Amino acid sequence: xxxxxxxxxxxxxxxxxxxxxxxxxxxxxxxxxxxxxxxxxxxxxxxxxxxxxxxxxxxxxxxxxxxxxxxxxxxxxxxxxxxxxxxxxxxxxxxxxxxxxxxxxxxxxxxxxxxxxxxxxxxxxxxxxxxxxxxxxxxxxxxxxxxxxxxxxxxxxxxxxxxxxxxxxxxxxxxxxxxxxxxxxxxxxxxxxxxxxxxxxxxxxxxxxxxxxxxxxxxxxxxxxxxxxxxxxxxxxxxxxxxxxxxxxxxxxxxxxxxxxxxxxxxxxxxxxxxxxxxxxxxxxxxxxxxxxxxxx
Amino acid sequence: xxxxxxxxxxxxxxxxxxxxxxxxxxxxxxxxxxxxxxxxxxxxxxxxxxxxxxxxxxxxxxxxxxxxxxxxxxxxxxxxxxxxxxxxxxxxxxxxxxxxxxxxxxxxxxxxxxxxxxxxxxxxxxxxxxxxxxxxx
Numbered sequence: 372x373x374x375x376x377x378x379x380x381x382x383x384x385x386x387x388x389x390x391x392x393x394x395x396x397x398x399x400x401x402x403x404x405x406x407x408x409x410x411x412x413x414x415x416x417x418x419x420x421x422x423x424x425x426x427x428x429x430x431x432x433x434x435x436x437x438x439x440x441x442x443x444x445x446x447x448x449x450x451x452x453x454x455x456x457x458x459x460x461x462x463x464x465x466x467x468x469x470x471x472x473x474x475x476x477x478x479x480x481x482x483x484x485x486x487x488x489x490x491x492x493x494x495x496x497x498x499x500x501x502x503x504x505x506x507x508x509x510x511x512x513x514x515x516x517x518x519x520x521x522x523x524x525x526x527x528x529x530x531x532x533x534x535x536x537x538x539x540x541x542x543x544x545x546x547x548x549x550x551x552x553x554x555x556x557x558x559x560x561x562x563x564x565x566x567x568x569x570x571x572x573x574x575x576x577x578x579x580x581x582x583x584x585x586x587x588x589x590x591x592x593x594x595x596x597x598x599x600x601x602x603x604x605x606x607x608x609x610x611x612x613x614x615x616x617x618x619x620x621x622x623x624x625x626x627x628x629x630x631x632x633x634x635x636x637x638x639x640x641x642x643x644x645x646x647x648x649x650x651x652x653x654x655x656x657x658x659x660x661x662x663x664x665x666x667x668x
Numbered sequence: 669x670x671x672x673x674x675x676x677x678x679x680x681x682x683x684x685x686x687x688x689x690x691x692x693x694x695x696x697x698x699x700x701x702x703x704x705x706x707x708x709x710x711x712x713x714x715x716x717x718x719x720x721x722x723x724x725x726x727x728x729x730x731x732x733x734x735x736x737x738x739x740x741x742x743x744x745x746x747x748x749x750x751x752x753x754x755x756x757x758x759x760x761x762x763x764x765x766x767x768x769x770x771x772x773x774x775x776x777x778x779x780x781x782x783x784x785x786x787x788x789x790x791x792x793x794x795x796x797x798x799x800x801x802x803x804x805x
Contacts, residue, residue, distance in 0.1 A: 419674065423734070427736075589694055609678070
């Protein structure tokens with residue numbers, strides 16, 4: 372059993388840890404609020420954008436815009452959005468697992484965030500580019516990422532571009548998600564699934580769309596798509612970053628809160644043990660004195 | 669017969685309500701929309717958007733984007749939507765100035781998207797300034 376001084380030292384060190392995790396929890400909480408507001412505010416735009424694309428999808432033809440073109444090959448590029456720092460629970464591990472389950476084993480990667488870039492390199496996967504995005508996410512920094520992956524697709528280096536990120540639901544719940552970005556899915560007669568929504572909230576049942584409704588296009592379908600599809604790419608990539616950031620800060624806040632709670636619990640246990648030992652020491656000291664007195668009589 | 673108008677920017681939903689009519693700055697010129705309009709998807713250029721709500725005409729300066737029109741709905745997606753009170757001329761002018769300087773620095777043959785983006789910034793800031801000046805005079 373440990374002696375009194377050892378326990379005192381441990382209590383002190385656990386207290387220090389608790390102080391640090393508490394400070395980190397408060398910082399994460401403040402950032403979380405901002406990131407969540409930004410993510411939720413951006414959803415309306417990306418949701419409406421997808422709804423419009425969904426409404427007009429029967430007018431799409433592969434040759435109308437290069438982003439619609441389905442190619443026979445299966446070279447895949449995955450844009451992975453992870454975090455730069457750790458101490459945010461299991462979100463990076465969960466994302467890595469999801470990527471392994473849902474993307475082709477030969478896929479190449481574009482990474483944002485240090486954590487999964489390091490992992491990709493360790494696993495020997497090819498990382499063709501790496502970006503850093505500040506906090507809070509500025510749109511100007513995600514645009515080059517979107518145009519980079521768009522260019523890779525247009526130059527036929529890859530036949531499919533996916534994006535892997537952690538989708539934000541609420542402070543307690545974040546889930547990894549892999550969404551196909553290019554070519555745009557769900558618009559061919561043989562594909563009856565909806566466009567996959569980044570951020571959630573758009574489901575086919577909720578969006579009542581008349582499949583036989585006809586649309587005119589001004590000036591013409593190709594030009595309208597040439598306006599909408601780059602926006603689609605830019606804003607979906609942007610929204611995925613917002614979701615990932617909101618998830619990261621939420622996960623970190625929760626992880627730091629439970630670390631603080633655990634430390635506090637540990638301090639309580641240690642204090643109890645310390646007091647027991649102290650009492651024991653006093654008792655045995657008294658015992659010794661009385662025995663000595665008895666012996667002298 | 670109501671016409672539901674939604675104006676959405678990447679930051680927030682600017683407006684969502686029933687209106688009597690909407691005028692949009694379409695790619696081929698101004699476009700008036702009344703309820704029961706035929707389905708239409710159009711690109712938008714920076715300009716003025718007007719709608720009639722409870723007998724009052726409200727005007728907004730909007731950036732580029734696109735709009736989806738159905739019999740009952742108008743959805744406007746744009747990168748800017750400002751009322752007269754929200755426009756800050758000085759701020760818009762610095763935005764133009766900055767975009768011009770950056771436009772000078774980029775290689776036009778290399779980065780077409782960056783050029784398009786900066787030209788978009790200039791166009792929409794110009795629209796905002798003109799709109800503010802017009803409503804003040």
